[in-house]
Structure formats: structure tokens, C-alpha cells
Amino acid sequence: MNAASSPPDVPDAEFRVTFGDGAGGFGCRPDERVLLAMERQARTDIPVGCRGGGCGICRVQVVRGPYRTGPMSRRHITAEDAMEGYALACRLYVQGDLVLVRRPAPAASIPARVTT
Amino acid sequence: MAMTDVLRPGYLQVRVLDLEEAIVHYRDRIGLDLVEVAPDGRAYLKAYDEFDRHSIVLRQADESGLDVVAFKVSSEAALDALAGRLRNAGITTTTIPEGEQPGVGRRIRFRVPTGHQVELYATIALSDQGPMINNPDLWRTEPRGMRAIRFDHCLLHGQDIDGTAKIFTDILGFATSEVAVTPDGQPIAIFLSCGMKAHDIALVRHHEDGKLHHVSFLLESWSDIGHAADLIAQHNMSLDIGPTRHGATRGQTIYFFDPSGNRNEVFSGGYQFYPDNPTRTWTADQAGKAIFYYEKKLHETFLSVVT
Numbered sequence: 007m008n009a010a011s012s013p014p015d016v017p018d019a020e021f022r023v024t025f026g027d028g029a030g031g032f033g034c035r036p037d038e039r040v041l042l043a044m045e046r047q048a049r050t051d052i053p054v055g056c057r058g059g060g061c062g063i064c065r066v067q068v069v070r071g072p073y074r075t076g077p078m079s080r081r082h083i084t085a086e087d088a089m090e091g092y093a094l095a096c097r098l099y100v101q102g103d104l105v106l107v108r109r110p111a112p113a114a115s116i117p118a119r120v121t122t
Numbered sequence: 123m124a125m126t127d128v129l130r131p132g133y134l135q136v137r138v139l140d141l142e143e144a145i146v147h148y149r150d151r152i153g154l155d156l157v158e159v160a161p162d163g164r165a166y167l168k169a170y171d172e173f174d175r176h177s178i179v180l181r182q183a184d185e186s187g188l189d190v191v192a193f194k195v196s197s198e199a200a201l202d203a204l205a206g207r208l209r210n211a212g213i214t215t216t217t218i219p220e221g222e223q224p225g226v227g228r229r230i231r232f233r234v235p236t237g238h239q240v241e242l243y244a245t246i247a248l249s250d251q252g253p254m255i256n257n258p259d260l261w262r263t264e265p266r267g268m269r270a271i272r273f274d275h276c277l278l279h280g281q282d283i284d285g286t287a288k289i290f291t292d293i294l295g296f297a298t299s300e301v302a303v304t305p306d307g308q309p310i311a312i313f314l315s316c317g318m319k320a321h322d323i324a325l326v327r328h329h330e331d332g333k334l335h336h337v338s339f340l341l342e343s344w345s346d347i348g349h350a351a352d353l354i355a356q357h358n359m360s361l362d363i364g365p366t367r368h369g370a371t372r373g374q375t376i377y378f379f380d381p382s383g384n385r386n387e388v389f390s391g392g393y394q395f396y397p398d399n400p401t402r403t404w405t406a407d408q409a410g411k412a413i414f415y416y417e418k419k420l421h422e423t424f425l426s427v428v429t
């Protein structure tokens with residue numbers, strides 16, 4: 007393939023993920039899950055649990071920007087939620103700069119801590 | 123060695139979001155053998171050192187978690203007797219006919235107070251790839267991945283763990299090997315054994331019913347736990363914590379997640395339990411040490427992240 011027909015330098019391009027309340031913000035590659043990009047940069051904007059779309063702890067709402075998602079537990083992201091931009095950050099891929107709001111799943115939001 | 127009519131945890135049926143990636147995880151990373159993906163769409167797997175046809179069933183669904191945990195009992199007569207005792211205690215049982223899972227006989231299904239479905243069965247086909255019995259070598263072919271020896275136990279979360287434990291102890295004949303209690307004596311974790319293992323099932327109190335905390339597989343040694351940690355790092359698997367050791371049951375352990383977010387454990391060691399052994403008790407202020415003996419504390423998501 008000659009240089010002239012090469013696609014633009016997409017793999018290295020980073021999009022920005024920021025939060026609606028003005029906090030945080032980190033880079034994310036198009037093929038990277040938002041939660042893993044956050045961990046790679048040692049940030050803690052979103053709580054981390056299973057990283058597989060099962061536990062719901064990383065639930066967010068995309069308020070602006072293009073994205074796609076992988077499989078997520080319906081228990082935490084209903085069909086209606088998905089239409090309103092809710093997603094699990096561990097199954098969320100950026101397709102442009104995103105603005106997110108943290109929305110912990112109702113069922114996952116009460117930590118069952120062992121205390122005295 | 124089984125000490126009751128319930129021999130051991132026999133199989134689990136786990137829900138996964140993507141069957142193909144789940145098969146890669148359980149077959150190539152944990153090291154189970156894929157018996158078949160049956161026409162019903164479920165994947166059946168077994169560990170290399172298990173005689174029975176399968177011990178893990180993966181069902182693709184739109185939600186992760188546990189469908190059922192099933193225990194193998196000693197005979198069809200014992201199955202009838204246990205079903206009768208369940209019904210006498212006012213527990214509704216349903217019979218799943220032979221063949222609903224390939225190779226598995228009649229099953230008795232019931233729901234425990236924590237919302238989980240439990241099954242008993244006496245009959246399952248032997249695998250033609252089970253351990254050798256004539257001049258046996260260690261294995262037919264060298265184990266893969268983490269080299270899991272068997273599906274060992276699971277830990278379930280729910281509200282009325284006392285009610286669920288009571289069914290296991292009073293009706294199914296399990297003994298309580300360990301318990302963790304609040305200052306007012308309320309159990310927050312209960313470890314139950316039907317044989318000589320430190321636990322065959324464990325229960326933790328949680329605000330939501332029917333949850334799966336982890337599925338556990340036995341490995342041969344502490345060095346195999348290190349090997350598992352190497353594979354988790356190499357394959358960018360989702361690590362939870364470890365390698366470390368439990369105070370409760372004394373197992374050496376590492377926790378991680380399958381691609382659908384169901385927590386897995388591989389462990390080795392732990393003590394041998396006799397049913398006349400006194401129950402070991404942990405107070406809630408020592409819960410960190412009970413669960414992670416070296417760190418002596420729980421990370422915040424260990425008990426709250428479940429499927």
C-alpha cells in the first residue's frame with residue numbers, strides 16, 4: 007500500500023472523555039474500552055468492578071458524543087436506558103469526544119460492606 | 123469423602139453475555155475441556171480430573187449471573203428421600219426430566235430463601251475423557267491454561283442466608299465449617315461442607331437476592347496459583363485480587379472475572395474438614411483477615427461487585 011492511499015492516523019488518535027460536572031477527563035483510543043483507558047491512566051473517575059458488563063458498578067450516561075457499546079447486562083442497562091445514552095463504561099467504546107455523567111446502577115450502588 | 127447423601131457440588135449453569143468469548147475463557151484460560159456446544163445452544167465443559175460428563179454449563183443470555191447450582195447425590199433412592207424431606211419442610215420442588223441437560227438424569231429443583239435455584243441429581247453419564255483408571259497416568263493429555271482440577275464450590279449472595287443455610291444443614295446434611303458474625307451474633311458469612319472440604323458452598327449476606335459472588339476451581343498448588351496470575355497478566359484478564367490467602371478455609375487464592383463479569387476463583391490448599399469439627403467463628407471486626415489473610419482488609423468492591 008502506498009503512502010498516499012493510507013488511511014489517516016486513526017489508531018494513534020485519542021479522543022477525550024470528560025464529565026458533565028466538569029471533573030476529570032482522560033484520553034481514550036477508539037478501540038479501547040473507556041473504563042480500561044481510565045485505569046491505564048491511573049484515574050479513578052468511574053468505579054471499577056468486573057470490567058465485563060456484568061456488575062453495573064461502572065454505569066454512566068453519555069450526554070454528548072458518538073459511541074458504541076459491547077454486550078451489557080440488561081439488568082443494569084435496560085433497552086430504555088440504552089436509548090437514553092446509559093452504558094457500562096467497561097463496554098463503552100468512543101467514536102469521538104464524549105461527555106459522561108456517572109450513573110451507578112441502582113442495584114450496585116449500595117456497597118455491602120462488612121463493618122462492625 | 124462424602125459424609126452425607128449429598129456427594130459434592132456437581133455442576134453450575136452460568137449466564138454469559140457472549141458464548142464464544144466465554145468458551146475461550148473457560149476452555150483456554152481456566153483449562154476446562156469443552157464437551158460440546160449442544161443443539162440447545164448451551165456449552166458444556168469439564169475439568170480434566172473430573173469423571174462426570176460436565177461440571178460447568180454456559181448459557182448465553184442478556185444478563186450475567188447464575189442460573190442454578192446442582193449437587194450430585196449418592197443414589198436415585200437418596201434423591202427421592204431428599205426430595206421428600208424438602209417437601210415435608212414446605213419447600214416446593216419441581217422435577218426436571220432426564221435429558222434436559224445431555225447425559226444428566228432426573229433432577230429435583232427448588233428455590234432457597236436467598237433466591238437461588240438449587241438442584242439435586244443422582245445420575246450423570248461418565249465422561250469418556252475422565253481420569254484414567256487402568257494404570258493411570260496423571261492425565262490423558264497435559265492440562266491447559268490454569269490447569270483446573272475440578273469445579274469446587276461457589277459463593278452466593280442474598281438476604282436470608284440463615285434460611286438458606288438451614289436447608290443445607292437440616293435437610294441436606296451439610297455441616298457448618300466456618301461462620302462470620304456481627305457483634306449481635308448475626309451471621310454475615312456461612313461456609314457449608316457436605317464432605318471433607320472446608321466448604322462446598324458459601325453464603326454472604328447482601329441486600330439483593332439471587333446473586334453470584336464467585337465460581338471456584340481447584341488447582342494443585344500455590345505455584346499453580348502463581349501460574350494462573352501469570353496467565354491473567356499475559357492475557358489482560360480482569361483481575362480482582364491476589365494471589366493471596368484466605369483466613370477462612372485457609373485456601374490460597376486468586377480472584378478474577380470472566381468476560382461477562384462473573385467472578386472466578388482458582389485456589390489451592392485449605393484444611394480438611396470432618397463433620398464433628400467445631401465451627402470456626404470470625405467476628406466482624408476481623409472480617410478483613412478472614413477473607414484476605416495477608417492484606418487483612420477487604421477492598422471496597424470485593425463484596426459489592428456481584429452478578
Ligand code: FES
Pocket residue numbers: 041053054055056057058059060061062063064065094095096097383
Ligand atoms: S465494571 Fe462491572 S459492569 Fe463495568
Ligand SMILES: [Fe+2]
Pocket residue numbers: 275276277336338387
Ligand atoms: Fe471461594
